[in-house]
Amino acid sequence: MFLDVLFIGIMIGAIYTLVTIGYSMVYSILKLMNFAHGDVYIFGTFICYTLLGKYHINPFLAILVAAVMGGILASLVEIIAYRRLRSEQHRMISMITALGAAYVIQNCNELEWGNQVLDFPSILSAHTFHFFGMNIPLTQIIILSIAVGLIILFTVFLKYHPYGKAILCVSEDIPTASLMGIPINKTISMVYFIGGMLGVFGGILYSTSYNAVSLSMGFRGTIIAFTAAVIGGIGSLSGALVGGMFLGICENFIGVYVSTSYRDPITFLLLIIVLLVKPTGIMGAVEQSKV
Amino acid sequence: MENIGSNSILNSPKYKAVAYGMLFIVCLLLPKIITNMYYLGIINYIILYTILCMGLNLILGYAGLLSFGHAAFYGLGGYTTAILIKRYGFSFLPCPLLSGVVALLFGILLGLPTRKVRGDYFCLLTIAFGEIFRLVAQAWIGFTNGAMGIVGIPIPSILGWSIRTEADFYYLGLILLAFTYITISLLIHSRFGRAFIAIREDELAASVMGINTAIYKIIVFAIGCFYAGLAGSYLAVYQTTVTPSNFRLEESCLMIIMVIVGGMGSLLAPVAGGIVMTLATEYFRSISEYRMLIIGVIMVAVLLYRPQGIFGTSAFKD
Numbered sequence: 001m002f003l004d005v006l007f008i009g010i011m012i013g014a015i016y017t018l019v020t021i022g023y024s025m026v027y028s029i030l031k032l033m034n035f036a037h038g039d040v041y042i043f044g045t046f047i048c049y050t051l052l053g054k055y056h057i058n059p060f061l062a063i064l065v066a067a068v069m070g071g072i073l074a075s076l077v078e079i080i081a082y083r084r085l086r087s088e089q090h091r092m093i094s095m096i097t098a099l100g101a102a103y104v105i106q107n108c109n110e111l112e113w114g115n116q117v118l119d120f121p122s123i124l125s126a127h128t129f130h131f132f133g134m135n136i137p138l139t140q141i142i143i144l145s146i147a148v149g150l151i152i153l154f155t156v157f158l159k160y161h162p163y164g165k166a167i168l169c170v171s172e173d174i175p176t177a178s179l180m181g182i183p184i185n186k187t188i189s190m191v192y193f194i195g196g197m198l199g200v201f202g203g204i205l206y207s208t209s210y211n212a213v214s215l216s217m218g219f220r221g222t223i224i225a226f227t228a229a230v231i232g233g234i235g236s237l238s239g240a241l242v243g244g245m246f247l248g249i250c251e252n253f254i255g256v257y258v259s260t261s262y263r264d265p266i267t268f269l270l271l272i273i274v275l276l277v278k279p280t281g282i283m284g285a286v287e288q289s290k291v
Numbered sequence: 292m293e294n295i296g297s298n299s300i301l302n303s304p305k306y307k308a309v310a311y312g313m314l315f316i317v318c319l320l321l322p323k324i325i326t327n328m329y330y331l332g333i334i335n336y337i338i339l340y341t342i343l344c345m346g347l348n349l350i351l352g353y354a355g356l357l358s359f360g361h362a363a364f365y366g367l368g369g370y371t372t373a374i375l376i377k378r379y380g381f382s383f384l385p386c387p388l389l390s391g392v393v394a395l396l397f398g399i400l401l402g403l404p405t406r407k408v409r410g411d412y413f414c415l416l417t418i419a420f421g422e423i424f425r426l427v428a429q430a431w432i433g434f435t436n437g438a439m440g441i442v443g444i445p446i447p448s449i450l451g452w453s454i455r456t457e458a459d460f461y462y463l464g465l466i467l468l469a470f471t472y473i474t475i476s477l478l479i480h481s482r483f484g485r486a487f488i489a490i491r492e493d494e495l496a497a498s499v500m501g502i503n504t505a506i507y508k509i510i511v512f513a514i515g516c517f518y519a520g521l522a523g524s525y526l527a528v529y530q531t532t533v534t535p536s537n538f539r540l541e542e543s544c545l546m547i548i549m550v551i552v553g554g555m556g557s558l559l560a561p562v563a564g565g566i567v568m569t570l571a572t573e574y575f576r577s578i579s580e581y582r583m584l585i586i587g588v589i590m591v592a593v594l595l596y597r598p599q600g601i602f603g604t605s606a607f608k609d
Binding site for chain 1: 404407408411412414415416418419422423426427430540544547548551580581583584586587588589590591595
């Protein structure tokens with residue numbers, strides 16, 4: 001029982017990590033709370049739902065199409081709602097446009113797919129493994145390995161690919177990166193694109209594991225991503241991993257051993273405690289404020 | 292606002308007295324002029340949101356804190372009144388004040404971290420607080436009656452005046468609004484108010500001048516929350532129900548937009564925001580499935596093209 005809960009917690013944690021990475025990258029570059037993140041990923045998940053349920057497209061193709069569309073939407077939001085405000089001194093402004101963008105996407109999603117919980121088609125087989133006394137469905141193992149695979153892939157991309165290095169440079173210092181000849185606008189759009197894509201992957205995996213997708217998962221996803229990013233330490237990959245895992249495992253244990261209706265309040269309480277005790281997060285470095 | 296020359300007729304005390312007097316009479320006679328219950332109902336909601344926005348304006352425009360938890364304080368007020376009246380048999384009279392005080396106390400509690408937690412993190416803190424409030428109200432069935440909410444709050448009466456019709460509620464709202472306006476305007480024009488305007492304009496300079504910025508911010512935040520509690524109390528008796536879904540994060544966002552559309556940091560601007568946005572949401576009710584879409588577009592458009600709001604003067608000084 002304990003190991004089962006732990007395993008599912010790790011799986012949820014891996015999915016949260018995927019969602020968090022995109023969020024955290026965006027935050028580390030622009031210091032912008034991207035409220036639209038969750039709504040973008042739920043948009044992609046809905047697209048995948050429609051492609052699978054209505055048109056019976058090959059699952060891999062459907063997931064890919066959904067992820068690309070999520071990525072495009074994320075960069076569109078950046079171009080329309082955030083880019084013009086980047087030079088704005090007060091960050092509150094872009095935070096509020098972010099929220100406005102989130103509302104627009106959420107409303108569009110609602111118009112198309114409604115606000116009911118929809119049955120997400122199961123892509124994977126329902127085979128169950130037994131070892132060490134645990135009952136683990138094959139689905140969960142596949143989901144976990146896909147999530148971990150994507151995290152590793154993204155890390156490698158960031159460390160070794162020229163575009164990945166460009167992203168790291170921009171997140172370090174925008175003016176300097178621009179002087180070095182890195183196209184800032186393109187790089188930032190790319191970060192949004194990748195962030196949106198990873199988010200959609202996370203959303204699809206999450207929906208697959210619960211066989212359900214609903215509108216309210218969008219906003220919750222934004223909050224989860226930000227919470228995980230803050231708990232782990234914002235802007236770092238290892239932070240996203242630590243935060244996502246921590247949140248996933250905690251949530252699952254609270255849900256099983258305490259009560260599901262107090263799951264979210266306790267999660268938020270954890271967030272508040274982390275903010276009060278160590279605002280920079282578990283893995284985060286202290287950021288000096290300029291006077 | 293102060294740009295109009297001092298010799299202008301608009302600024303002469305005599306003109307002002309006449310204008311205020313006429314405004315006062317119009318406000319008093321309004322239910323006699325507008326007898327349509329539906330329009331009066333809309334006006335009551337405008338009053339309600341104006342009180343909320345004036346409180347939020349203190350937090351946003353004067354303390355410079357972005358709070359997404361205003362709906363939670365509004366809800367704290369609503370639940371306080373509902374529970375006091377329904378469960379403990381209180382009369383209505385002390386309820387608005389007590390609701391405000393409960394919101395104030397929680398405001399101090401949530402404001403304390405501003406000393407340590409800054410900017411976006413504080414914003415997240417308020418989101419977390421708002422969600423915790425709503426989820427607890429939903430889960431704690433024994434005390435708050437869960438998602439069903441508290442229903443059937445009896446008709447309030449103050450010193451024999453029982454408040455039942457829309458017009459009665461209009462006068463009650465007007466009293467609360469006048470209280471809010473007068474206290475906030477006294478606050479802003481006091482030594483205290485000048486101190487926190489100084490903090491808004493330049494926190495560092497203010498702290499060098501010997502203003503304890505941390506404490507001032509907490510106090511301004513808590514006072515803003517007090518008015519939310521007041522408005523919540525009004526909502527509870529006006530709607531005769533309070534449910535957790537009245538106090539969703541969406542509601543906080545709507546208030547933030549109202550303040551921004553009106554223009555932050557000036558005393559009367561939130562009134563304009565409240566009127567414009569309440570009328571807009573009412574006008575678009577027939578296409579309510581597009582409501583959030585329209586609100587979202589307004590938010591983005593206002594900030595892209597007129598970040599100082601309709602009547603704002605110096606929004607977003609960093």
